[in-house]
Amino acid sequence: MDLGGTKIHAALVDARGRVAASHRTGTDIEGGPSKAVADIVRCVHACAPDLAEVGAVGVGVAGQVDTKKGIVRSAPNLGWSDFPLGERLEQVLGVPVAVENDVRAISWGVWRHGAGRDVDDLLVLFVGTGVGGGIVSGGLPITGDRGVAGEIGHSTLVQGGRLCTCGRRGCLEAYAGGWAIAARAREAVAEDPEAGQAILDAAGKGEVTAVVVSQAAADGDPLAARLLDETARCLGSGLAGLVHVLNPRRIVLGGGVIDGNPHLVDIVESVVREQTIPIFSDRLEFRGSELGPQAGVIGAASLARRRLQERSAA
Amino acid sequence: MDLGGTKIHAALVDARGRVAASHRTGTDIEGGPSKAVADIVRCVHACAPDLAEVGAVGVGVAGQVDTKKGIVRSAPNLGWSDFPLGERLEQVLGVPVAVENDVRAISWGVWRHGAGRDVDDLLVLFVGTGVGGGIVSGGLPITGDRGVAGEIGHSTLVQGGRLCTCGRRGCLEAYAGGWAIAARAREAVAEDPEAGQAILDAAGKGEVTAVVVSQAAADGDPLAARLLDETARCLGSGLAGLVHVLNPRRIVLGGGVIDGNPHLVDIVESVVREQTIPIFSDRLEFRGSELGPQAGVIGAASLARRRLQERSAA
Numbered sequence: 001m002d003l004g005g006t007k008i009h010a011a012l013v014d015a016r017g018r019v020a021a022s023h024r025t026g027t028d029i030e031g032g033p034s035k036a037v038a039d040i041v042r043c044v045h046a047c048a049p050d051l052a053e054v055g056a057v058g059v060g061v062a063g064q065v066d067t068k069k070g071i072v073r074s075a076p077n078l079g080w081s082d083f084p085l086g087e088r089l090e091q092v093l094g095v096p097v098a099v100e101n102d103v104r105a106i107s108w109g110v111w112r113h114g115a116g117r118d119v120d121d122l123l124v125l126f127v128g129t130g131v132g133g134g135i136v137s138g139g140l141p142i143t144g145d146r147g148v149a150g151e152i153g154h155s156t157l158v159q160g161g162r163l164c165t166c167g168r169r170g171c172l173e174a175y176a177g178g179w180a181i182a183a184r185a186r187e188a189v190a191e192d193p194e195a196g197q198a199i200l201d202a203a204g205k206g207e208v209t210a211v212v213v214s215q216a217a218a219d220g221d222p223l224a225a226r227l228l229d230e231t232a233r234c235l236g237s238g239l240a241g242l243v244h245v246l247n248p249r250r251i252v253l254g255g256g257v258i259d260g261n262p263h264l265v266d267i268v269e270s271v272v273r274e275q276t277i278p279i280f281s282d283r284l285e286f287r288g289s290e291l292g293p294q295a296g297v298i299g300a301a302s303l304a305r306r307r308l309q310e311r312s313a314a
Numbered sequence: 315m316d317l318g319g320t321k322i323h324a325a326l327v328d329a330r331g332r333v334a335a336s337h338r339t340g341t342d343i344e345g346g347p348s349k350a351v352a353d354i355v356r357c358v359h360a361c362a363p364d365l366a367e368v369g370a371v372g373v374g375v376a377g378q379v380d381t382k383k384g385i386v387r388s389a390p391n392l393g394w395s396d397f398p399l400g401e402r403l404e405q406v407l408g409v410p411v412a413v414e415n416d417v418r419a420i421s422w423g424v425w426r427h428g429a430g431r432d433v434d435d436l437l438v439l440f441v442g443t444g445v446g447g448g449i450v451s452g453g454l455p456i457t458g459d460r461g462v463a464g465e466i467g468h469s470t471l472v473q474g475g476r477l478c479t480c481g482r483r484g485c486l487e488a489y490a491g492g493w494a495i496a497a498r499a500r501e502a503v504a505e506d507p508e509a510g511q512a513i514l515d516a517a518g519k520g521e522v523t524a525v526v527v528s529q530a531a532a533d534g535d536p537l538a539a540r541l542l543d544e545t546a547r548c549l550g551s552g553l554a555g556l557v558h559v560l561n562p563r564r565i566v567l568g569g570g571v572i573d574g575n576p577h578l579v580d581i582v583e584s585v586v587r588e589q590t591i592p593i594f595s596d597r598l599e600f601r602g603s604e605l606g607p608q609a610g611v612i613g614a615a616s617l618a619r620r621r622l623q624e625r626s627a628a
Contacts, residue, residue, distance in 0.1 A: 121459040142451045144561020145435040156555030220348045240469030247458020
């Protein structure tokens with residue numbers, strides 16, 4: 001399950017990460033958590049009419065999740081806080097349920113079935129509206145004390161810098177997240193409307209968004225290209241700092257901003273290499289994520305499988 | 315063994331981290347790695363005339379160390395690069411030898427025998443001339459792909475900021491390391507010699523160093539106090555970013571700059587709490603290191619014990 005603010009994406013996934021069946025439905029925000037539980041159960045039945053086919057269920061949720069307890073601590077897009085999603089779903093479905101932050105779920109999918117599958121020390125960075133990630137170290141996913149480790153978007157890029165949605169200043173996400181790219185573009189357009197004309201044209205009657213900036217850049221607009229280039233440089237600087245902390249073997253980059261501008265991976269890589277002590281970068285590799293739009297459900301399924309193995313071992 | 319640029323500190327340490335015997339000798343830099351090997355062997359014999367008492371030897375080295383292979387990759391204070399210290403010592407001593415960066419060795423000591431001993435998710439930060447650290451996650455030390463993870467001093471604090479000794483810009487160490495405190499103090503004194511008079515007085519005929527700044531602050535000088543306050547704020551901001559990445563249960567602070575100014579721990583803690591998403595900070599604890607000047611040898615010994623257990627298991 002991939003549970004977001006606009007849709008619920010469900011899939012039946014096998015041990016190799018292949019999708020056997022899938023189903024999508026809109027998220028009913030007003031119905032609250034109870035309606036979401038009912039909708040998720042309906043999705044499970046739609047993907048697997050015979051529940052015996054389902055060994056366990058994994059749910060990736062856009063928000064902060066206490067993975068050990070299966071509690072969604074805070075999901076602003078859903079309007080939830082402190083909801084015991086795992087427990088409620090286990091009561092109804094009668095199978096083990098794993099709940100995780102959506103980008104962390106994707107990261108585990110990347111590690112088990114995607115571009116990170118053959119390494120033990122992996123850093124996954126997804127740049128969409130927000131910036132999220134996941135870390136594998138020594139062959140084990142890093143969860144942290146409360147199960148919320150991996151919020152790479154809220155690592156510091158500039159002390160006292162731009163205000164982030166989390167309330168802090170200077171987070172990587174406040175420079176490189178889709179919302180931040182849009183904000184930086186609007187500021188640049190306001191500052192120099194002539195240079196910003198191509199971005200305004202690309203927006204048409206709509207808002208200036210990260211997608212609009214990407215379109216303008218693809219059409220050759222120098223300001224849009226500069227904004228994306230700066231974004232990649234911010235990602236590279238932030239990652240260089242984390243490379244010294246975590247010493248990964250491979251960095252996998254994905255998410256809408258990267259998928260829409262794949263050339264950014266090369267810029268990120270060159271900045272990381274330029275800003276990293278040699279022993280940290282000489283074996284370091286960079287990859288795109290490979291899993292495409294199924295990343296969320298494949299990742300959630302790989303978490304479900306892990307939960308099932310944990311329960312079997314206990 | 316704690317092998318630094320000025321001295322070799324050796325100790326015989328038991329399973330509980332208690333020092334049974336210790337020995338110190340000066341580091342003979344000109345003698346190079348071969349002389350250091352001979353001096354280390356001499357120290358081992360001085361601490362344990364009966365070599366049967368020594369199950370394994372751990373060496374903490376000020377520099378970048380490939381811990382898996384026991385190779386000192388780069389130790390600028392010693393003038394070494396790519397020296398297979400572990401292999402050479404094993405040949406002479408006939409016992410397993412573990413080699414690690416000195417601050418990482420201290421971190422494992424803090425985790426096994428010091429202020430971090432009862433937690434599974436630990437972040438250790440030592441602020442001396444440089445800023446180093448170590449990470450334990452899920453009850454396992456994080457080593458990274460090349461065994462060099464934990465260089466927290468080279469996480470990013472300010473993109474494109476102050477130049478660091480590693481050649482990058484904006485590293486946490488370039489603001490909060492002892493050498494950086496001294497550099498910032500010299501700049502502040504040059505900018506406003508009147509305000510800087512107390513620091514110059516404290517330096518006497520010597521250089522302005524971090525120790526001098528600490529003395530001036532202890533004597534009530536407002537500029538020195540401000541420089542140290544800023545140092546703690548930089549450490550807090552840097553740690554807040556890492557707290558979102560690693561979600562530790564406890565942060566242990568140590569090293570000369572902290573030990574000389576213990577009130578800084580409270581400032582660091584308040585800045586981290588102020589800049590951290592609540593679920594990351596509500597169970598987070600802060601501690602001093604507890605191990606004192608023996609931290610290096612106790613940590614190295616705990617690494618030696620781990621190496622011995624690994625060899626026994628293999």
